[in-house]
Amino acid sequence: NAGVTQTPKFRVLKTGQSMTLLCAQDMNHEYMYWYRQDPGMGLRLIHYSVGEGTTAKGEVPDGYNVSRLKKQNFLLGLESAAPSQTSVYFCASRGEVPPSYNEQFFGPGTRLTVL
Amino acid sequence: RKEVEQDPGPFNVPEGATVAFNCTYSNSASQSFFWYRQDCRKEPKLLMSVYSSGNEDGRFTAQLNRASQYISLLIRDSKLSDSATYLCVVNRDDKIIFGKGTRLHILP
Numbered sequence: 001n002a003g004v005t006q007t008p009k010f011r012v013l014k015t016g017q018s019m020t021l022l023c024a025q026d027m028n029h030e031y032m033y034w035y036r037q038d039p040g041m042g043l044r045l046i047h048y049s050v051g052e053g054t055t056a057k058g059e060v061p062d063g064y065n066v067s068r069l070k071k072q073n074f075l076l077g078l079e080s081a082a083p084s085q086t087s088v089y090f091c092a093s094r095g096e097v098p099p100s101y102n103e104q105f106f107g108p109g110t111r112l113t114v115l
Numbered sequence: 116r117k118e119v120e121q122d123p124g125p126f127n128v129p130e131g132a133t134v135a136f137n138c139t140y141s142n143s144a145s146q147s148f149f150w151y152r153q154d155c156r157k158e159p160k161l162l163m164s165v166y167s168s169g170n171e172d173g174r175f176t177a178q179l180n181r182a183s184q185y186i187s188l189l190i191r192d193s194k195l196s197d198s199a200t201y202l203c204v205v206n207r208d209d210k211i212i213f214g215k216g217t218r219l220h221i222l223p
Contacts, residue, residue: 033211040123042215043159043202050209090158094211102147104204104211106158 001026006091006107013081013114021076021110023091030096032074033058033104034066036087043090049074081114088112116141121203121214129222132193136217138203139185148179150188151202153216159202162188195221 007022023032034046045058047066055066063085065077074093078085091107121138128134140148148165163170165177165186176189190197198221203214 031209035213040215043213045211048209102149102164102206103161104159106160108158109156 004107023074025093029093031094033092034076035090086114119214125218127220135189140205145205145207147206149204153200
């Protein structure tokens, strides 16, 4: 099992450009999450999904959109990138029933720089 | 007040020493509790769950005090490889709330 994978690993954008980050999991998990992590700020939840076709806003959703068209994939979109979106983005998933319900599995992260 | 609070550290501890971290949470409806470990420039990974009765995994002991709304992590006989950031995590319904983490440096 690959677990949780993220594409791309690194990206540099110019202000105003758009991009999509892809998260994929092969554990048949219902729940998926997108976080950003900035120095001194900890992990902040952007959006999450409790199942295929569902999405919900987290703590810092502005400037981002998400889609969960397939259970195994969770896409994070930046329509018009801003320097404030320079960050490390982590995707995570967890199952619906114990024991996988309790543990979040994280992808390796995407390092995004917006110039 | 943040829902989950941790001392950011850093804790600089000599190898072989015992170190303890605390984490407080504000919502009494919180249901489950965890410690995650995050190495520099890596993703967080589950270290251990925290149960009301307390639980131990090798050199690591976790405790939960629901009355005072805090959880703790004790590391005995610390190793250089324990250097990392330790994240306190609290689950409530579908929400998973992370603390900002405590940085630990084990000194040779």
